[in-house]
Amino acid sequence: LTAARRAEGWRRFLPELPEVETVRRGLIPLLEGHTVTDAHLGHHCLRTPWPKDFTQRLKGQCLERLERRGKYLLFYTSVGRCWMTHLGMSGSFRYAPIASHTPTAHDHLTVYTSNKLVLSFNDPRRFGMMALWDKEDALPPTLARLGKEPLSPTFTGAWLHEAASQRNVPLKTLLLDQATIAGIGNIYASESLYRARLHPLRCSSTLTRRESSDLMMAVQQVLEEAIAAGGSTLRDHRHPSGDLGCFQHSFAVYQREGHPCPRCGKAARVEKIVVSGRSTFFCRRCQR
Numbered sequence: 622l623t624a625a626r627r628a629e630g631w632r633r634f635l636p637e638l639p640e641v642e643t644v645r646r647g648l649i650p651l652l653e654g655h656t657v658t659d660a661h662l663g664h665h666c667l668r669t670p671w672p673k674d675f676t677q678r679l680k681g682q683c684l685e686r687l688e689r690r691g692k693y694l695l696f697y698t699s700v701g702r703c704w705m706t707h708l709g710m711s712g713s714f715r716y717a718p719i720a721s722h723t724p725t726a727h728d729h730l731t732v733y734t735s736n737k738l739v740l741s742f743n744d745p746r747r748f749g750m751m752a753l754w755d756k757e758d759a760l761p762p763t764l765a766r767l768g769k770e771p772l773s774p775t776f777t778g779a780w781l782h783e784a785a786s787q788r789n790v791p792l793k794t795l796l797l798d799q800a801t802i803a804g805i806g807n808i809y810a811s812e813s814l815y816r817a818r819l820h821p822l823r824c825s826s827t828l829t830r831r832e833s834s835d836l837m838m839a840v841q842q843v844l845e846e847a848i849a850a851g852g853s854t855l856r857d858h859r860h861p862s863g864d865l866g867c868f869q870h871s872f873a874v875y876q877r878e879g880h881p882c883p884r885c886g887k888a889a890r891v892e893k894i895v896v897s898g899r900s901t902f903f904c905r906r907c908q909r
């Protein structure tokens with residue numbers, strides 16, 4: 622495998638909004654309202670260094686609320702701290718009752734909670750990242766520059782039409798731009814454009830109001846269906862229920878190169894092109 626192919630292979634498994642949301646929903650009943658009684662770091666850092674005094678500042682904190690922004694998980698604690706996690710390429714949370722917890726290779730953070738659980742953050746490739754800040758601190762730049770949440774009520778066809786008309790980029794590039802819309806990655810960009818019958822290379826500024834509305838709805842449907850299905854099948858990506866998650870989710874076009882288009886049948890096959898360095902899957906016949 623060349624480095625580029627290997628990189629593409631890795632990218633295929635990046636968690637996107639639905640996977641992060643699935644993890645959030647899995648963690649809420651385990652952790653919300655419970656206090657961190659102890660925390661330990663492993664020997665390695667993640668993509669970025671551990672926050673200063675990270676485990677000391679987590680200890681004694683009640684995890685009050687678990688939210689999500691784009692692909693980031695955000696734990697808000699009782700004294701107004703925020704613990705942010707990005708799963709990177711291979712990050713996953715696992716939990717076990719204290720009595721049955723066994724550490725495994727690549728556990729980089731272990732957190733003990735007042736309800737007698739052990740939460741481990743496991744990340745073989747260490748592309749994940751964590752941050753911790755107090756409410757008086759500024760937001761980390763990565764969070765401050767995130768764009769619209771696609772499942773929020775303000776993500777409308779009119780808003781998308783305005784955002785698209787101000788740019789001259791392929792629609793695929795627009796959807797991947799985290800400063801415009803937060804949380805969509807390679808998988809759900811291809812799936813949304815297919816659903817909306819829009820060509821990934823179509824210039825964003827040519828999008829009509831009707832098409833913008835169709836794309837908005839397609840994005841929301843695709844994300845909501847994936848969340849309902851428990852996220853996509855991701856290698857190294859575990860459901861935080863303590864065991865291996867079974868994210869069975871089928872895609873219409875993503876990695877379906879050469880297969881018949883689900884809409885056109887045998888009349889057309891799914892094609893693969895590269896847009897902004899990322900594999901893009903579409904049907905030439907029904908996406909314009």
Ligand SMILES: [Zn+2]
Pocket residue numbers: 882883884885886889904905906907908
């Ligand atoms: Zn088609």
